[in-house]
Amino acid sequence: MFWDDKMTTDLEKVKEVLGPKKQFVHGDTAVCYGALLAGCDFYGGYPITPASEIAEMIASLMPKVGGVNIQMEDEIASMASIIGASWTGAKVMTATSGPGFSLMQENIGFAYMSETPAVVVNVQRSGPSTGQPTLGAEGDMMQARYGSHGDYQSITLSPNTIQETLEFTIKAFNLAEEYRSPVFLMISADLGHMREMITIPDEVDLVYRKTPKVPPEEYVPFGKGKYGKEKVPEFAPFGTGYRTYVTGLTHNEFGFPATDDQQDHDKLIRRQIEKITDDREKLTDIEERMMDDAEIALVSYGIASRSALGALKIARDQGKKVGYFRLKTIWPFPKKKINELSQKVDKIVVPEMNTGHVYHRVKEYADCEVKLVSKIGGEIISPKEILEEV
Amino acid sequence: MADKNEVDVIDGKQLQDKYLREEMMPHIFCNGCGLGNVLDYVLWAVEKEGLDLDKTVFLSGIGCSSRIPGYINADALHTTHGRALAFATGVKMANPDLNVIVFTGDGDCIGIGGNHFIHALRRNLDITVIAVNNYIYGMTGGQVAPTTPEGHIGTTAPYGNIEPPFDMCEMAKAAGATYVARWPVFRPHQPINSIREGIRNKGLSFIEMMSPCTTAYGRRNRFRKIEDLWAFYEDKTILIEEYDKIDRFGTEEEKEELDDKIKIGVFKRSTRKPLEERYRDLLEEFK
Numbered sequence A: 001m002f003w004d005d006k007m008t009t010d011l012e013k014v015k016e017v018l019g020p021k022k023q024f025v026h027g028d029t030a031v032c033y034g035a036l037l038a039g040c041d042f043y044g045g046y047p048i049t050p051a052s053e054i055a056e057m058i059a060s061l062m063p064k065v066g067g068v069n070i071q072m073e074d075e076i077a078s079m080a081s082i083i084g085a086s087w088t089g090a091k092v093m094t095a096t097s098g099p100g101f102s103l104m105q106e107n108i109g110f111a112y113m114s115e116t117p118a119v120v121v122n123v124q125r126s127g128p129s130t131g132q133p134t135l136g137a138e139g140d141m142m143q144a145r146y147g148s149h150g151d152y153q154s155i156t157l158s159p160n161t162i163q164e165t166l167e168f169t170i171k172a173f174n175l176a177e178e179y180r181s182p183v184f185l186m187i188s189a190d191l192g193h194m195r196e197m198i199t200i201p202d203e204v205d206l207v208y209r210k211t212p213k214v215p216p217e218e219y220v221p222f223g224k225g226k227y228g229k230e231k232v233p234e235f236a237p238f239g240t241g242y243r244t245y246v247t248g249l250t251h252n253e254f255g256f257p258a259t260d261d262q263q264d265h266d267k268l269i270r271r272q273i274e275k276i277t278d279d280r281e282k283l284t285d286i287e288e289r290m291m292d293d294a295e296i297a298l299v300s301y302g303i304a305s306r307s308a309l310g311a312l313k314i315a316r317d318q319g320k321k322v323g324y325f326r327l328k329t330i331w332p333f334p335k336k337k338i339n340e341l342s343q344k345v346d347k348i349v350v351p352e353m354n355t356g357h358v359y360h361r362v363k364e365y366a367d368c369e370v371k372l373v374s375k376i377g378g379e380i381i382s383p384k385e386i387l388e389e390v
Numbered sequence B: 001m002a003d004k005n006e007v008d009v010i011d012g013k014q015l016q017d018k019y020l021r022e023e024m025m026p027h028i029f030c031n032g033c034g035l036g037n038v039l040d041y042v043l044w045a046v047e048k049e050g051l052d053l054d055k056t057v058f059l060s061g062i063g064c065s066s067r068i069p070g071y072i073n074a075d076a077l078h079t080t081h082g083r084a085l086a087f088a089t090g091v092k093m094a095n096p097d098l099n100v101i102v103f104t105g106d107g108d109c110i111g112i113g114g115n116h117f118i119h120a121l122r123r124n125l126d127i128t129v130i131a132v133n134n135y136i137y138g139m140t141g142g143q144v145a146p147t148t149p150e151g152h153i154g155t156t157a158p159y160g161n162i163e164p165p166f167d168m169c170e171m172a173k174a175a176g177a178t179y180v181a182r183w184p185v186f187r188p189h190q191p192i193n194s195i196r197e198g199i200r201n202k203g204l205s206f207i208e209m210m211s212p213c214t215t216a217y218g219r220r221n222r223f224r225k226i227e228d229l230w231a232f233y234e235d236k237t238i239l240i241e242e243y244d245k246i247d248r249f250g251t252e253e254e255k256e257e258l259d260d261k262i263k264i265g266v267f268k269r270s271t272r273k274p275l276e277e278r279y280r281d282l283l284e285e286f287k
């Protein structure tokens, strides 16, 4: 793949390596399958429960598709290696869990500042610190939003089935390329280790970052995009003669340090944020069930949304007017949709596998009563616990 | 070592015009700083080796020394403090056709970046690492570094440094670099030759440049003028060949004097397959 032929993906070869079209696999495997289908050329990682299976499967699959896999010395280095690789034009990924995600944060900030496409998968376990290494949680949702320092806008996806984990991994790569940004795929350990039937798609829509078509003298590496989104500049991979200076310092549109000027910083960071928030509606992805006559909405995501679905069925059987409203994109937050929802229902219930990361955001934009059902400690929230608020 | 062009075909001014980014001037280096010399030597080495700048990536961490790539008209990745070698690993593994040259400071390399340093040495990618050792944290104003000599003053060691200093070349040798050298900046020929040899060496080449910092280091350590620091380095350094001779055949007094000396010269030349070549072999098995 990458070593021979840059910025293309041999989908037939990948499908041949992945094997049967229908397979019974766990979420960590689905991440690897999705990555290869998306054209991942480079993986740099460091083992950690419950994400180690991703590193292991990538190690076995990558050479078969001609891609690069390297186990780095820690997660700081993992994140660094994928950014370095991305600047050669490679599609890149790393995967980790809470402790490693924390170590990656400084270089994640560098990826935002340098507008480097990269996919970071976090198979979440209970924290803080070493916490409950083998048990699931969704306690890193705010770290995915605000984990690094300074101002930036995160794109974060949260699937709730194994099939969706595969599809969202592909989507994460496409969004990273489209917006020149890190993209987070957040699953809980429960999803990482749970098995379901998946179908490997025949066709995959693949996005590649736009490269400059002008000669090097006319190329403005951090200026206006010419062929795609205006706020997403074209990307010239290292070695293609464009001679780009990439720095984590505040820089002007030519990439040169501009650390003393308030306006340079303001202009740069606001463009980087707006390139994503301008598309908030487009990035919003919501699954609704039985919302037409609902008086109470269960706003959920990730593993907790599976229990919310159970709660929905029980409540409807009991004749209660409950609806299901699942967030598939967490960040940028679908604030308009949440506000519209709160005009329609009397109450919103937010079940979460943390102490209320998304609940507070819902409260911020909802005009109705909002209740949190919080569970931590590694046991999945039950439909019964959710129903107590209904 | 075969010299391709013994005679310089261009002069210093032409070298600058060919390789420097005019837009980045004036540079941020203080008067008397050795970083300008280091940049100059690297450019001469690049010129004499005929490296294609379109296929060369310069990387660096954070610090004064890490600002060097900004002045070179080539692809460059100015990364986070201590992490340049981890970024470089990604660049080289993802595209082994690129020439990779890394600039790092002593704090960047062996302080905050120590772990990446060891593992980069172990992996032995075909990259060239120029570590500029000014024996202090320069950019942040003179705090003590893991390289600061015992007894010397840093802003965070106002009563003198009580920690023993690190020798980066010893680490480089031990952990697997295939070319290791150290030179002070005050003579151009040996450093330029070493950087050339480093570029040519198929593996990780580590070149430590002893570089004066009057602003953050000299001032507090009775080297007020740049000449004082140069004289100190001149007096302190001893060629490795000379050192070995005294070590084996010298008198007791001569040997005693060695304790105080900093060895300079080429410490190691060896061959070991670089990681990217090993990975290429692995890929071949699946073709």
Ligand SMILES: Cc1ncc(C[n+]2csc(CCOP(=O)(O)OP(=O)(O)O)c2C)c(N)n1
Binding pocket: B062, B063, B064, B065, B066, B081, B104, B105, B106, B107, B108, B109, B132, B134, B136, B137, B138, B139, B140, B145
């Ligand atoms: C994570 C992190 N910690 C601390 C700093 C602050 N900092 C910037 S440069 C520097 C020291 C650099 O010293 P050295 O690597 O020796 O390079 P020099 O400036 O002396 O060339 C420090 C501590 C930083 N930028 N990032």
